[in-house]
Amino acid sequence: MKAKPQEKNKRATNHPTQHHWHEMNRKQRRETMRKIQSEDLSLEVIHPDAAGIDIGNESHYAAVPPSRDSQPVRCFGCTTAELKAMAAWLQQCRIRTVAMQSTGVYWVGVYDILEQAGLEVYLVNARDTKNLPGHKSDVQESQWLMKLHTYGLLRNSFRPSQxxxxxxxxxxxxxxxxxxxxxxxxxxxxxxxxxxxxxxxxxxxxxxxxxxxxxxxxxxxxxxxxxxxxxxxxxxxxxxxxxxxxxxxxxxxxxxxxxxxxxxxxxxxxxxxxxxxxxxxxxxxxxxDRSQGAPLPEEKRKGRLKKKSGNKPQFDLRTGLFRMSGTDLTRIDGIDVMTATTVIS
The missing domain is CATH 1.10.287 (Helix Hairpins)
Known part of the structure; x- marks a missing residue:
């Protein structure tokens, strides 16, 4: 009767893609790393057209699958022209999705250029990609990101629309x-x-x-x-x-x-x-205008009417937000127009 739980655990170990990298314990990560480095066929490929980019201050290292280019890891500068060249190279290698770490604010320019080029960009937390054994170079880091992304082990961070x-x-x-x-x-x-x-x-x-x-x-x-x-x-x-x-x-x-x-x-x-x-x-x-012509609800709560303006903008921000979102978040108790703007933005 005790063999069933063991068999269940064994099945779970053979399918690590059910969990993101950050959700695994140390033993699961070591086992997954071994399989990734040995290209174990038991790992399910989620993103076959994946690439990884190690973000830096002066340069960025991009890695693609070895079968896509004779030089699968390349270094690009941080200028706009070189970022566009990187995007063109990734498209030439038939890459559809890219993973990179949210390093400082250096990732913003890379993200925007790749997004404009039509590539799907995964912005991942650096804590979710650690535990690569030994000293990590920029080349190894970009390849590691590519492998984790290929097997669907990375969690994408939310970034709102432009x-x-x-x-x-x-x-x-x-x-x-x-x-x-x-x-x-x-x-x-x-x-x-x-x-x-x-x-x-x-x-x-x-x-x-x-x-x-x-x-x-x-x-x-x-x-x-x-x-x-x-x-x-x-x-x-x-x-x-x-x-x-x-x-x-x-x-x-x-x-x-x-x-x-x-x-x-x-x-x-x-x-x-x-x-x-x-x-x-x-x-x-x-x-x-998403209000569809609906009138803005009149504010009748005494507490809101008597509240001091403080540092509120010198224009009707509540009407602008209602027109943009189609709903009046200030109707919720505890949310004033300043808080509503912070939530929406």
């Missing part, structure tokens, strides 16, 4: 600018604190209307705390007297210089964010 990637580029650039602006504001607050200008004690956000007006007045040469307090916005809870009490500073030229530098950096980030908003709005307007 339309989504374009939107993601704009959105990530904007998020980077938001973070940079936040760092500038922190350094502005530090410079003010070092001069004993305790503006943050009476204003919850020095990047708001009142805070920015006071900082610009300080940089323009105003030192009178009562005149600075006159820039108070009516919505601020603290009175002018309270604000003036915290604006009597110990002014120092070096810290004023730092304050100006950081304020200029913050304003520059704001300008760059505005440019990103214009570019993103234009891009969303050019996308296909």
């Amino acid at each position: 339309k989504i990637r374009t939107m993601r580029t704009y959105w990530r650039q904007r998020n980077d600018l938001v973070q940079s602006a936040s760092r500038h504001i922190l350094r502005v607050q530090k410079a003010l604190t070092q001069m004993n200008v305790q503006l943050a004690n009476v204003l919850s956000d020095i990047s708001g209307v009142t805070g920015q007006a006071i900082i610009k007045a300080i940089l323009a040469g105003e030192r009178n705390p009562h005149k600075l307090a006159e820039f108070r916005d009516p919505r601020v809870q603290a009175s002018e007297e309270e604000i003036a009490h915290y604006l009597e500073g110990n002014w120092q030229p070096d810290l004023l210089f730092v304050l100006k530098q950081e304020q200029d950096g913050y304003e520059f980030c704001q300008q760059q964010m505005a440019e990103c908003d214009r570019q993103l709005a234009q891009y969303l307007q050019q996308r296909e």
Whole structure:
């Protein structure tokens, strides 16, 4: 009765293609490597027209089956012309699918060129291709990728379409600018604190209307705390007297210089964010309208209506997303328009 499980395990060992390389344990990987290197016929060929590329900074090594070319491993540079030459060589060798590792950002240019040439590209995690015994050269690595891909042992990573990637580029650039602006504001607050200008004690956000007006007045040469307090916005809870009490500073030229530098950096980030908003709005307007003429659901939830805008884009992003995707993700509790944009991109 115990022979059946053993027989079952034996059958499973003879068909390693049922599992991806990263799903195997060490023993299974050693056995699979032995079969691959000995070209064991018990391994099922999934991708007969497969190639492997070892991605590098200055050069890339591409490997094809030995029967396809007298020089099955070739080295190509990283320029666009050489990448196109690599794609042409792979097509000449009747290659249909290519596997390569996601090394840094060097793979992006290779991926795009091969995709444009009509080749299927498998982008794999380097952790899923390790365990090749001995010292690995670039030639061995490309051949190893080709063999793993030939037997269907690699898992392809998801990469969205070019339309989504374009939107993601704009959105990530904007998020980077938001973070940079936040760092500038922190350094502005530090410079003010070092001069004993305790503006943050009476204003919850020095990047708001009142805070920015006071900082610009300080940089323009105003030192009178009562005149600075006159820039108070009516919505601020603290009175002018309270604000003036915290604006009597110990002014120092070096810290004023730092304050100006950081304020200029913050304003520059704001300008760059505005440019990103214009570019993103234009891009969303050019996308296909998938709403099919359906109206955007009206937002009636009080919590959403009262929520501060913060760093939201200066255009109707919710309408643009609804037009592009055909659905309003903000109807889901916990997902605002900023989160919805991150999910889509």
